[in-house]
Structure formats: structure tokens, C-alpha cells
Amino acid sequence: MGIEPVAPEAERAPRADAPVAPRTPASELDAAPAPAFALDVAPAPASALDAAPAPASALDAAPAPASALAPASDPPPTSVSDRAPTSAPDGVPRPFPAQLQVGSPVGPTAAAVMEPVRAACLAEYEALATGVLSGAVSDFISGGSGAELTLRANRSALDRVRITPRVMAGAERADPASRLVGTAAAMPVAVAPMAYQRLVHPEGELELARAAAAAGVPYVVSTLSSYPLEKIPGECWFQLYWLRDRRQVEALVDRAAGCSALVVTVDVPVMGRRLRDVRNGFALPDDVVAANLETTREAHAAVPGLSAVAAHTASAFSPTVSWEDLEWLKNRTEFPLVVKGILDPRDAKRAVDVGASAVVVSNHGGRQLDGAIASIDALPGVVDAVGNEIDVLMDSGIRSGTDVLKALAVGASGVLVGRPLLWALAVDACDEALGLLRTELTDAMLLAGCADLAAVKELSWRNDG
Numbered sequence: 104m105g106i107e108p109v110a111p112e113a114e115r116a117p118r119a120d121a122p123v124a125p126r127t128p129a130s131e132l133d134a135a136p137a138p139a140f141a142l143d144v145a146p147a148p149a150s151a152l153d154a155a156p157a158p159a160s161a162l163d164a165a166p167a168p169a170s171a172l173a174p175a176s177d178p179p180p181t182s183v184s185d186r187a188p189t190s191a192p193d194g195v196p197r198p199f200p201a202q203l204q205v206g207s208p209v210g211p212t213a214a215a216v217m218e219p220v221r222a223a224c225l226a227e228y229e230a231l232a233t234g235v236l237s238g239a240v241s242d243f244i245s246g247g248s249g250a251e252l253t254l255r256a257n258r259s260a261l262d263r264v265r266i267t268p269r270v271m272a273g274a275e276r277a278d279p280a281s282r283l284v285g286t287a288a289a290m291p292v293a294v295a296p297m298a299y300q301r302l303v304h305p306e307g308e309l310e311l312a313r314a315a316a317a318a319g320v321p322y323v324v325s326t327l328s329s330y331p332l333e334k335i336p337g338e339c340w341f342q343l344y345w346l347r348d349r350r351q352v353e354a355l356v357d358r359a360a361g362c363s364a365l366v367v368t369v370d371v372p373v374m375g376r377r378l379r380d381v382r383n384g385f386a387l388p389d390d391v392v393a394a395n396l397e398t399t400r401e402a403h404a405a406v407p408g409l410s411a412v413a414a415h416t417a418s419a420f421s422p423t424v425s426w427e428d429l430e431w432l433k434n435r436t437e438f439p440l441v442v443k444g445i446l447d448p449r450d451a452k453r454a455v456d457v458g459a460s461a462v463v464v465s466n467h468g469g470r471q472l473d474g475a476i477a478s479i480d481a482l483p484g485v486v487d488a489v490g491n492e493i494d495v496l497m498d499s500g501i502r503s504g505t506d507v508l509k510a511l512a513v514g515a516s517g518v519l520v521g522r523p524l525l526w527a528l529a530v531d532a533c534d535e536a537l538g539l540l541r542t543e544l545t546d547a548m549l550l551a552g553c554a555d556l557a558a559v560k561e562l563s564w565r566n567d568g
Contacts, residue, residue, distance in 0.1 A: 222532065225523045225539050226502045232303070232526035239383040240302050243412075244525055248375030249473025253466050257500030260477035260568065264509045267563040269552030277548035278555050279541065283517045284364045284439050284461045284494055286338060289319030290541050291517035291556060292507065294524055295498050296342035296366065298327035298412075301391045303529040311524060312337050314533030318541070323366055323519065324359075327393045332358060340364040340441070344371060344416075345424035346396075355395060356436055365436060366463070367429065370444025372422035374413045375471040386411035426453055433458045441496070444471075446481040448488035451495075461494035461516070468499045468521060479513060480566075486514035504543025508551060512562040 222228050233241050247254030281291035294315045300307030308330045315322035316337025324332045326344040332355075341359035343366065346352050359365065379385075386405035393399045393415075402415035433440050439460035445451050446466060454462050464482050466475045478499040486495050497510045498519035510518050520540065527536030553559045 222527075222535070222539065224503060225527075225536060225543060228523055228526035228530065228532065228536060231532075232529035236303060236529055239385050242379035242383055243302070243377075243385055244522060246377050246379035247469035247473065248377050248471060251469060252473050253471075253475045253477065254469030254473075256477040257466070257469055257479070258502070260479045260566075261500050261502075261506050261509060263566050263568040264479060264513065265565050265567055266509060266512055266551055267565075268550060269558070269562070272552040272554055272558070274549065274552075274554035277545040277553060279544050279548065281517060281556055283321060283496065284340070284441055286321050286340075286363050287319075288321060288517070290507075290544055291511060291515075292540065292544075293321040293323055293340070293496070293517065293519050295519035295521035296323040296325035296368070297521055297525050298325050298393070299329050299387060299391050300525065300528060301329035302387075303525060304531070307528075308335055310531075311528050311533050312339065314537055317534060318537035320537070321363065324362070326355065326395055329391050329394055331394045332362075338363060340366050342366040342368055342443070344368055344419075345421045345428065346419055347421045351397070352432075353435075356432070356438075358395075359438075362438070364441050364460070365432075365438035366441040366443050367432065368443045368467075369424065369429075370465065370467050370471050371416070371420060372424070373420075374410075374416045375467070375473065377410060377413070377470060380410035380412065381408060384408060384410075426457060429454075429457050429459075443498075445485060446476055446478070448484040451485045451488045455489055455492050459493060461496055462489070463496045463498060463519060464515070465498045465519075479510065480568075482510065482513050482515060504540055504545070505547045507540070507544050508547040508559060509564070511556060511559045512564045514560075 222231060229245070232244075236244075279290040281288045283291060283293055294311060300311060304310055308324065308328045312322040312324075312335045321338050321340055322335065323340045323342050324335050325342050326346075328335070332339075332341060339362050341355070341362040341364075343352070343355060343359075345367070346355075356365065384405050384407045387399065387402045389403060393402070396419065399415055401418050402411050404411050404414070406414075429440075429442070440458065441461040441463060442454040442457075442459045443463035444465050444467060445454060445462040446464065451462050451464075462485065464478050464485050466472070466478055466481075469475075478497050482495070482497055489495060494516040495514060496517050496519060497515040498521060501507060501510070501518050501520050502523055507518050523540075524533065524536055527533050548554070548559060551559070551562055553562065
């Protein structure tokens with residue numbers, strides 16, 4: 104079916120001045136639903152639930168909270184509206200978050216009646232989100248390409264990095280304040296561009312962008328955002344996929360005039376073969392669209408054994424994008440240009456020659472070439488190639504503040520965080536997740552003897568691989 108184009112707003116205020124809508128108090132956002140279990144006994148108090156968090160290295164399989172859980176004896180309800188209300192920490196009954204009532208076949212679904220829990224670490228949001236998302240949506244978010252070798256390598260490579268901490272730094276607290284591509288940031292983190300966030304929350308990109316603004320970090324708006332980029336609040340960068348129709352590329356760049364940077368993703372000549380989506384015959388529900396594009400009809404056409412999202416990108420994205428195109432873009436705009444998807448130091452040098460302000464060392468979260476090098480393993484070579492000429496950011500596999508510390512010690516200027524924040528969005532815990540990430544990072548800095556990011560850059564590290 105055809106999707107009507109979204110008309111851009113006639114005028115747009117600069118992003119730095121964009122208003123941020125009032126937010127629900129954090130105390131009401133801390134109650135994320137647990138995975139698909141029913142409680143047979145009265146839940147333990149919140150303090151007891153924090154007693155057994157998953158180890159930081161066990162990031163792909165965060166366990167459920169340490170309460171007495173047992174499989175539900177009855178089939179789960181088909182709608183979250185069938186579920187009993189939760190109770191906030193003050194004991195006042197409150198309904199489940201609104202996004203859990205989305206009724207699309209691939210959207211969030213109810214699992215069982217349960218009490219809310221809080222994540223003890225950033226990685227635990229995956230298990231919490233799995234409890235409220237359909238299997239197809241969970242696979243779309245969590246999956247990689249092929250045999251998912253690179254997806255797993257991103258984690259194992261980060262786990263192999265070892266830091267040598269300093270002692271007696273004399274610091275009572277750590278300050279993670281930073282600047283990323285000229286943008287002031289409360290910590291060296293930006294929210295990675297992620298498509299179709301309305302799959303997990305009815306306010307999707309709007310909600311996560313508001314949380315990013317409240318946390319003081321940049322939010323990167325995807326070309327495949329399910330809300331128009333003009334409506335996204337806060338300090339934003341715009342991520343551009345190169346489209347077959349250059350007129351659409353020009354129109355998108357013009358519409359992004361209020362953003363602070365332009366992030367061009369260059370590692371998707373074609374979409375990697377994501378077997379989970381293929382097996383699920385994954386397609387978007389009718390109410391989730393790429394709001395920045397004229398049509399997404401292919402993405403809604405479910406065909407067994409095919410990914411409708413891959414079919415859409417094949418029709419919309421240009422596989423022939425080249426360095427000459429990037430030069431044309433750089434000459435056309437005054438945006439700071441960020442080139443995302445760099446792994447080879449030679450490509451990093453070429454980005455410098457084109458006039459890029461930054462590169463993102465990235466393998467697309469293990470979703471493109473399966474068997475590609477892990478991002479953290481590629482990072483030192485890229486840093487050596489560009490020196491201090493431009494910022495070097497990194498993504499793929501970041502699951503904790505300690506991972507951020509490792510990336511900075513290895514040479515990154517900052518990181519982009521993706522999946523953990525999307526999982527947090529699914530359980531209405533974006534503010535909590537970004538707060539946890541800051542806490543994890545500042546704790547790691549203090550434990551490493553670093554009062555600021557300059558000291559982190561001086562840390563010694565090794566790779567135990």
C-alpha cells in the first residue's frame with residue numbers, strides 16, 4: 104500500500120533551542136515490567152531485587168530479577184489491558200505504561216501479571232524488554248546478519264580489553280562532561296540512530312529524544328525514523344542513508360537545517376541478510392512508517408521467508424554511493440560531517456581528506472557483513488590513522504559504562520549507544536537507563552583513578568585476545 108508523504112514544517116527553529124516537553128517524574132518511570140513470568144509469591148522489596156544483578160560480562164542474557172518466579176500456569180492475556188495495575192514505590196496503584204497496550208501483531212504484547220522491577224545495570228533492559236515485545240520485534244532489534252559472528256564478536260572483543268587503573272587520584276567525584284563533534288554533552292555518549300522506534304513505544308523517537316535531552320546527550324535521528332525529523336526535540340544530529348533519488352537526499356539535508364551534525368551511514372550498500380527477520384517474514388505494521396520518506400509500501404508487504412524491511416531498503420537505498428558523492432555533500436552543506444561505518448584506517452584517512460569532522464568506527468552492530476572485525480578491535484588503527492585531526496567515535500556492542508571507559512581509553516572521543524536504550528524505551532525507562540549509564544561510567548572512572556576524561560585518555564590498556 105502507498106504511504107502518503109509527510110510534509111515538512113514550513114520553518115524550523117534551531118535544534119539547540121527546541122523545547123523539551125515536560126516529562127513524567129522519574130519515580131513513575133522506574134517501574135519496568137519483568138520478562139514473561141507470573142509471580143507465585145509476594146514480590147521481594149526493591150532492595151532485594153537489586154541483590155543479584157548479572158555480571159557485567161554476561162550482557163546478552165541478563166537474568167530476571169532475583170524474586171521467586173515460576174512460569175505462568177495460564178495462557179498469557181492477548182492485551183495488556185487485561186493485566187492488573189502496577190503499584191509505584193509509594194504504594195499507589197498505577198496502570199501499566201501506555202506503550203504496552205499497542206495492539207499490532209508485531210508490537211509489544213502482554214506476558215503475565217507481574218510487579219514492576221528496576222534494572223540494576225544497563226544490560227538488564229534486554230531481558231525486561233523481551234518480556235513485553237513480540238518475538239518478531241525482539242528479533243528485529245537484537246538480531247545480526249548471517250550466523251551473527253560479528254554480533255557476538257563485538258561483545259567478546261570488548262570483554263577482552265583490560266584496563267590498568269591508577270590509584271590515589273584524590274578525586275571525590277568524576278566529571279564525564281565532553282564535547283562530541285562540537286556539541287556539548289554531559290557524558291561522551293550519543294544515542295545511536297535506530298529505525299522505527301514506534302515498534303516498541305507509541306511515542307518512539309519522541310520519547311527517547313526527550314530523555315536524551317534531559318540527560319544532556321545528543322540524539323541521532325534516523326532517516327528511517329517513525330516520526331518526522333522536524334518533530335524530534337532537543338539537541339539532534341541527523342543520520343542520512345544515501346537514497347537512489349538524489350533529490351530526496353537534497354530534500355532531507357535541507358529539512359535537517361536545525362540539526363547540529365549530519366551523520367552519513369556508508370556501510371549499507373545493501374542490507375545485510377538478517378536471518379531472524381527472514382525466518383519471521385518480518386514486515387512493519389501499517390501504523391509504523393519511515394516518516395521522513397515518501398513511501399514505505401514494500402516494508403509493509405509480509406511475505407513468508409522474506410524480510411519486507413530489507414525489500415524496502417533495496418528499493419530506496421543506493422548501492423553505488425561513493426567518495427565523490429560525499430565530496431558533493433560536503434560542498435553543499437555547512438554541517439559538521441560525520442562518516443559512520445568506518446573500519447579500515449585507509450577509509451578513515453579518506454574521510455579526513457573529504458573534510459569530515461568525525462568518523463564512527465562501526466560494523467552496524469553486527470548487522471551488515473557477518474565476519475567483519477569487531478569495532479573495538481578496529482578502533483586503534485583508525486585512531487592511529489587520523490591522529491588528532493578529527494573526532495573518532497565508536498559504536499557496536501556498548502552495554503555498560505565500563506564499556507564506554509574502555510572505548511575512551513583505547514582512543515575514542517565518545518560512543519554511540521543503541522540497543523540498550525531501545526530496550527529501555529520498550530519498558531518506558533529511557534530516563535532511568537541514561538541515568539544508569541552515567542552512574543556506571545562515573546563509577547568506572549573513579550575506580551580507574553580518573554577525575555575527568557583527560558585522565559581516562561592516559562590509562563594503560565591491553566587486549567587479552
